[in-house]
Amino acid sequence: MAQTTSNHTQTVSGWAAHDSSGKITPYTFKRRENGPDDVTIEILYCGICHTDIHYAKNEWGITMYPVVPGHEMTGVITKVGNNVKKFKIGDKVGVGCIAATCLNCEFCKDSQENYCENLQFSYNGIFWDGSITYGGYSKMFVSDQRYVVHIPESLPMDAAAPLLCAGITVFTPMKDLGLIDSPGKKVGVVGLGGLGHIAVKFAKAFGHHVTVISTSASKEQEAKKRLGADEFIVSKDSQQMQSNKRTLDFIMDTVSAQHCIGPILELLKVNGTLSIVGAPEKPIQLPSFPLIFGKRTVKGSIIGGIQETQQMMDLCGKYNITCDIEVVKPHEINHAMERLIQNDVRYRFVIDIAQNKPNSNV
Known part of the structure; x- marks a missing residue:
């Protein structure tokens, strides 16, 4: 008890x-x-x-x-x-x-x-x-x-x-990378669920070019028409993944299902950063070559402090983000x-x- x-x-x-x-x-x-x-x-x-x-x-x-x-x-x-x-x-x-x-x-x-x-x-x-x-x-x-x-x-x-929870989870890594006050970056969001959809809203409000990366082609219209994403990549389509290599400055991975992040890393530019906020039950597959040959960074993040949570809320009020x-x-x-x-x-x-x-x- x-x-x-x-x-x-x-x-x-x-x-x-x-x-x-x-x-x-x-x-x-x-x-x-x-x-x-x-x-x-x-x-x-x-x-x-x-x-x-x-x-x-x-x-x-x-x-x-x-x-x-x-x-x-x-x-x-x-x-x-x-x-x-x-x-x-x-x-x-x-x-x-x-x-x-x-x-x-x-x-x-x-x-x-x-x-x-x-x-x-x-x-x-x-x-x-x-x-x-x-x-x-x-x-x-x-x-x-x-x-x-x-x-x-x-x-x-x-x-x-x-x-x-969902909001501050995706807001914090954007703040850490300086994306709140430096518009014009190319931002990728993996997964269009509870975390991913709010990540798209934040990135657009902060002035970035947003690409949604999803296993489901059926979500493309939702991502573009409803949420305002600029581009959409079907991660199961090898041709789409190949043609978009080295195009993104920052990627946020919101997916909690088991998946390999190697192909996702290849979408990053040299010196790009992948932030993991999803929590798969099994260890993530992390091949070394995409890191070595792209000088890329993989980092994790969990919610945020109370001060930055208040900052996030204030910005949501400013940009009418819900x-x-x-x-x-x-x-x-x-x-x-x-x-x-x-x-x-x-x-x-x-x-x-x-x-x-x-x-x-x-």
Whole structure:
């Protein structure tokens, strides 16, 4: 059973998986009281990430049942602690993957909390008080203010929710490569799913020439007409891959299925960079020749620090960037997860936690 403390006095309704079947059912549990550095959030929406399925089914062997998934939360603050200065009651806010870090290491001090060795996630983590964290598939959340971001007033709360994970995951490598303020690069995006579609939107907003690389030729019109991609390469077409060798400055690989990145590397110019943000279950096949003969770099990236998450949100407000979503009710979570496994969604599911009316302004 999940560990709680005497400070956990608030009864919360949510939805949890109780075993490796991964089935999500209603679950009532306790959250801690709002501390001096905390804010309490009424959750309105929560995105469904593929990570939620991995944890619900214990596919990584680390799930602590019962598990309440959800790390793409948007909502409204209902209570603030005495030390809270950045937020007030009524603010529209979001909480992503991070629930706690050590606060003292070089990464925490440099606003890179996401690389803290003591990082604890919003669910299935161990909080400072020893309790197990429960995520956003619930009516309410208590968070240390450090891990909360403002949601711009111009952004709808439902379509903004996946930005807390999917959005920041693809934003951070673009920032690291200086792509936010240096337009005119040739950017490739491998995969047109939950991560890939928002990567295309970011790259276009930042002024780059965007090429989508996909195994599915049927996605070309979607990529170009709906998302604004400039070019489309079918990765299974050897002629297309060959004719586009050494044409891209930067490639982001968002695919979590097993695949060889050798042919993808050949699409990079000399000194080009491939950033891996997808997480295949098996080791990636990385041939050495495309690296050696192209002086290319392969790097990885995971979410982002809170400061850059806020920067991303502000830019999304500026450019009106949101995720393409399908909203589901809590009783539809299991069906949505089954569809997600089959890649049957364009492009992210979001749970209407508060059961808002269709024409709600939140």
